[in-house]
Amino acid sequence: MSTELRVLTASEWDTWLGCTELAFGGVPISPEGREMYASLTEPQRAIGHWDGAECVGTAGAHSFRVTVPGGAAVPAAGVTMVTVAATHRRQGLLTAMMRRQLDDVRSWGEPLAVLLASEPGIYGRFGYGAATTEMNLRIDTSRARLALPAGTDAVRMRRSSPLEALDACEAVYARLAETRPGTPVRRPGWERMPVNDPESTRKGGSPLQCVLAERDGEVLGYATFGLRPSWDEAGPRGTVAVRDLAALDPASYAALWRFLCGIDLMSVVECHNRPPDDAVLRLVSDVRRCEVRLRDGLYVRLVELGAALEARTYRTPVDVVLEVEDTFCPWNAGRWRLTAGAKGDAVCRRTDEEPELALSVSALASAYLGGVSLTTLAAAGQVRETRAGALAEAALAFSSDVQPWCPHGF
Template structure:
């Protein structure tokens, strides 16, 4: 079967997106969400596979800037909307799109590609490594108490319309984003994503609600959430479904959580995507009633290995030669010397020196944001130490004090 792979034209978007919807089960998304993603799609960075007039494959790439260890913000292609029609599976369409897409990303001068996988087994063969995790919580707030750091009682809380509070919330997000690896700095238009609130996505809950934390007249945090009332013979047992919570200081952070735990008629606080080092687990009185569940988050692909490794800083000094395998992007394959000084600034250059570690680009992608240790990967047999001591030094250097996290989908 012959198909044509080409860059999307704006007039083809509806057909192209229809192929995506069909591949993901055929249930149309809400009209307002569809309109939002139509505006966020960058046609000149999107690919379609066409069989005559039929679109049978899709792949997009948003222009992102992602925080990396050390606080730098690195250009990255946010890979999204990847699908292949059921009629055209197992014919090489996905591989062809991944090949073209990574070549394009390299030509755009973006050293990283990142994605959120619909299925975790798909993208490893193209060099993407699972670099972050997300934590889901279901907390019995009727039985779990919260401790409060000094200053919590001095925080003022104020209900606000999510739309009207958007600028204030985005200002908080913008101040925090660069401090946590894996977090995208939102480009124009992306501020709509956290307040997009189609009725069919509420799971029987309320419209999106927002509460602001303020100190000395300044907004220092916010939480957005839905309420899902429920009753049984014993009385109310509603759920607070937290969508976002961010704060600039510990008192504002605790005040927001205390508010969510104390909403009348609610007995459960539910969060679907929190960082794995979220401090709320240090505030609760009984962590066993928090039903913690982890799942994979952001996948990272080093497109230009040298530039990517030089873009971040390192926690400890390091000087290591790595033998890197990368069959899909062979320009990355070979030996690289990574050197970082006491301030974390790094150089990464080709070398003919003897290798001290051997690993694939997938493992480098997993370790890149500091959330997955090279030592753990070595324990799984995915990194080989060729010089005694090299693994411990490199693993320490790649680590991050703050766990990486991607707070929203794309």
């Protein structure tokens, strides 16, 4: 069967989006969501497979910058809306789109591509590696108490509508984005994503609400959430569904959690995407009442390996020769010498020297943001040490003080 793969035109966007809706179950995106995606989609960075007038495959790439260890915001393609119609599976459409897309990303001068996978098993063969973890929580507030740091009582809680508080929340987000690898630096328009609140996604709950944490008139944190009231024979059993929570200091952070855990008629606080090192686990009196569950988060692809490794800083000085396997982007394959001091002066160049570590590009991508240890990957057989001591040195250098995390979808 013959199909045509081409760049999207603005007039084809509705048909292209219809293909993605069908691939994700056929449930139409809400009018609010459709309008938002229309404003955020960059047609010149989107591609589609066409079988005559029918769109049968889609892939988009947002213009992103993503924080890496050291705080730099590195250009990255935010890969999204990747689908193949059920009628056209197993015909090579996905491979063709991944090939075209990574070639395009390279031509745009973006050293990274990132995505959130609906099916994690798909993207490893294209060189992506799972680089962040997200944590889901379900806190039983009737049985878990909070140990609050000094200064919590000085923080004022103020309700606001999510839209009215948008600028204040974005200011907090922007400051925190510099401190945690994996966080997208939001471009204008993307601030709407976290407050998109179609009724169809509320599971019978309230519209999205917002509370601000303030001290001396300054907004130091915020939380957005919905409430799902419920009762059983014993009384109220409502759920606080947290969308976002961020704060600039420990007292404001703790004050927000105290507020959420103390809302009347609610007995559960539910979060579906928190960083795996979230300090709330150190605030609660009994972590066993938090129903912690971890899952894969952001997937990273090193499109230009040398430029990507030079863009981040390293926890300790490092000098190591890597032998990298990359069959899908062969310009990355081969031996690279990475040298870096403690001042962000990394250099990664081709070399003929003997390798000291051998690994695939997907394993290197998993370690890139500092959340997956090269030592762990070696234990799984994904990194091979050929110089004694090279693994421990590189693993320490690649590590991060804070766990990488992607706080929202795209």
